[in-house]
Amino acid sequence: MTVEKIQETIDKDIRPVLQSHGGDVEFLGYDDATKTVRIRLTGACGSCPFAQETLRLHVESTLKKAFPEISKVARA
Secondary structure (H helix, E strand, C coil): CCHHHHHHHHHHHHHHHHHCCCEEEEEEEEECCCCEEEEEEEEHHHHCCCHHHHHHHHHHHHHHHHCCCCCEEEEC
8 A cells, every 4th residue: 555545545536525515635644653544624524513424434434445454544
């Protein structure tokens, strides 16, 4: 797994869904030691009361499905 592949998955599989709801996601990095992806939800998703659910149900599940070695997706 590479940072580029994570970014590609975000751009292809996650970003279009969030943008369809007026939001977006920014990839901030990947910590190989903790196997954690760091992201920032922006636009409507950044201030939505359901942002934590979006993170867990869509962003994290999509990334973990593509990269089983990821242990966590954290918001900045």
